[in-house]
Amino acid sequence: MTRISPVATALSLLVAAAVVLVAALPQPLEAQLPISKEHKYTGTGSCAASNCHGAKKPAAKPGDPDDTYTIWASKDKHNKAYNTLTKKESVAMAQKMKIAKATESDKCLGCHALYLSKEQMAPRAKYDVADGVSCDSCHGPAEKWLEGHDKGEKEWPHAKSVSLGMYDTKDVLKRAEQCVSCHLSIDAEMVAAGHPTMIFELDSFSQSQPPHWKDQKEWFGPLAWGTGQAVALRESADQLATRAKRNAPDKLVQESWDQTRGHAIALRALLAQVAAEAGKAVESQVAAIAEAMGKDKAKAASSASALAKTAGDLSKRLAQTKFTKDIVWTVLKAQVGDPERATSAGLRSAEQVAMAVDSLFRAVNAVAKPPEGKAIDAAIGKMFDELPTKPADFDAKKFTANLQNVAKNIK
Numbered sequence: 403m404t405r406i407s408p409v410a411t412a413l414s415l416l417v418a419a420a421v422v423l424v425a426a427l428p429q430p431l432e433a434q435l436p437i438s439k440e441h442k443y444t445g446t447g448s449c450a451a452s453n454c455h456g457a458k459k460p461a462a463k464p465g466d467p468d469d470t471y472t473i474w475a476s477k478d479k480h481n482k483a484y485n486t487l488t489k490k491e492s493v494a495m496a497q498k499m500k501i502a503k504a505t506e507s508d509k510c511l512g513c514h515a516l517y518l519s520k521e522q523m524a525p526r527a528k529y530d531v532a533d534g535v536s537c538d539s540c541h542g543p544a545e546k547w548l549e550g551h552d553k554g555e556k557e558w559p560h561a562k563s564v565s566l567g568m569y570d571t572k573d574v575l576k577r578a579e580q581c582v583s584c585h586l587s588i589d590a591e592m593v594a595a596g597h598p599t600m601i602f603e604l605d606s607f608s609q610s611q612p613p614h615w616k617d618q619k620e621w622f623g624p625l626a627w628g629t630g631q632a633v634a635l636r637e638s639a640d641q642l643a644t645r646a647k648r649n650a651p652d653k654l655v656q657e658s659w660d661q662t663r664g665h666a667i668a669l670r671a672l673l674a675q676v677a678a679e680a681g682k683a684v685e686s687q688v689a690a691i692a693e694a695m696g697k698d699k700a701k702a703a704s705s706a707s708a709l710a711k712t713a714g715d716l717s718k719r720l721a722q723t724k725f726t727k728d729i730v731w732t733v734l735k736a737q738v739g740d741p742e743r744a745t746s747a748g749l750r751s752a753e754q755v756a757m758a759v760d761s762l763f764r765a766v767n768a769v770a771k772p773p774e775g776k777a778i779d780a781a782i783g784k785m786f787d788e789l790p791t792k793p794a795d796f797d798a799k800k801f802t803a804n805l806q807n808v809a810k811n812i813k
């Protein structure tokens with residue numbers, strides 16, 4: 403598994419004017435956020451001008467909005483998401499699913515592009531489905547805020563754009579929902595046809611996107627990590643419930659279960675610090691699913707739905723949690739201190755623990771620079787290098803040794 407290069411982290415510490423607004427949450431398993439019916443889309447071409455977000459040179463300061471388009475167009479895989487549908491892997495998947503063309507099917511375009519009908523486009527929209535996952539996919543329909551949103555916070559506050567249809571990606575919970583709506587649940591039939599398994603962790607994936615923004619709020623990385631974990635736990639538990647209910651093949655139910663446990667395992671140490679009661683509820687609901695797995699699909703499904711409900715409530719709470727250095731360090735210590743648990747759902751829990759360690763360490767290292775920082779950083783790198791991509795290739799002993807090697811310097 404590739405680790406996010408620690409160098410990228412300098413960009414990461416955050417800003418967020420948390421403007422709380424109500425937006426429709428995506429329905430579990432409907433994937434991608436709903437396309438707005440209220441406002442029309444303007445297309446990536448309307449953001450790309452060199453005096454808007456398409457500066458030819460990288461901005462002087464990270465987080466300058468001038469080069470956001472340039473970063474997306476040159477470094478962000480989202481811009482290739484449509485192109486992926488033209489590749490032979492996609493053609494093979496489409497064939498198996500009896501879809502004529504992946505590039506024209508809403509089964510694929512919903513996540514791999516911004517897929518619009520004519521009526522959903524603003525009159526002079528500069529829209530091209532081949533732009534893939536583009537500005538409007540994450541920032542929402544710009545018809546009503548395109549003219550004006552660049553006037554500065556005083557004259558045109560962020561909240562004004564949000565009230566006119568912009569998605570509030572500055573809000574950590576909304577951001578997590580946004581990413582997870584494409585990055586976690588996927589129909590069992592697509593996985594069976596060869597779609598890659600989805601693995602998600604908000605902070606790590608934000609770093610590797612890479613970010614075209616600067617989050618400045620203190621301890622934003624751990625906040626994104628924790629909130630993202632709870633949202634991912636909800637979504638994976640919902641997916642497990644659906645697969646169990648619809649009688650998906652055992653292998654796919656098991657995959658969903660491993661994924662769910664992976665998120666629950668990574669979250670546990672945080673819940674012990676900031677939400678102990680909810681932590682116990684999660685543990686007992688996970689135990690109830692474990693008890694029913696392989697014996698009683700209906701019971702597994704109802705227990706998974708109960709866990710999803712707990713995790714959904716938790717995500718709102720974690721998004722409001724105030725992180726401190728003590729909390730982050732304690733949670734980091736707990737993550738590296740229990741290899742048995744970290745490996746108990748195989749690769750799926752190990753990679754979530756590895757990403758948790760990376761995310762939490764990155765945050766502490768940015769502010770506290772512990773003297774053992776270099777050694778810890780190298781040990782984390784080795785742990786990632788030796789993680790396989792397939793669950794069948796996972797070696798729990800090797801991972802345990804690597805995790806212990808990280809733990810050595812975390813006191």
Ligand code: HEC
Nearest residue numbers: 479480482483486513514535539580581584607608610611
């Ligand atoms: C509209 C759906 C959608 C949304 C919303 C979305 N993504 Fe993605 N993302 C994709 C698709 C599709 C790909 C695969 C691109 C490709 O074809 O390689 C992807 C790829 C990525 C990758 C590259 C993964 C790799 O294997 O290298 C990262 C990192 C990523 N997304 C992070 C995020 C983050 C962070 C968010 C939220 C801020 C987000 N994504 C929101 C659909 C989405």
Ligand code: HEC
Nearest residue numbers: 433434486491492495504509510513584585587588598601
């Ligand atoms: C629920 C959203 C969703 C749907 C629906 C979806 N994908 Fe994806 N797809 C993703 C995301 C997200 C990724 C990136 C995963 C990652 O790297 O972490 C991805 C990755 C891929 C990849 C691997 C890309 C790479 O760079 O390695 C292929 C191929 C692919 N999708 C094809 C398809 C096809 C074909 C369809 C329709 C039959 C489809 N996808 C439907 C979200 C989706």
Ligand code: HEC
Nearest residue numbers: 449455465467470471474480535536537540571572615616
């Ligand atoms: C995969 C999701 C995603 C895509 C695609 C995306 N963005 Fe963003 N963008 C975000 C997130 C998350 C943030 C951080 C929160 C915020 O500032 O709103 C952000 C922030 C920004 C900011 C604010 C920067 C700052 O530091 O204040 C600008 C400007 C921006 N994006 C422009 C664009 C443009 C232009 C495009 C298309 C070329 C684009 N974004 C595509 C997710 C995305």
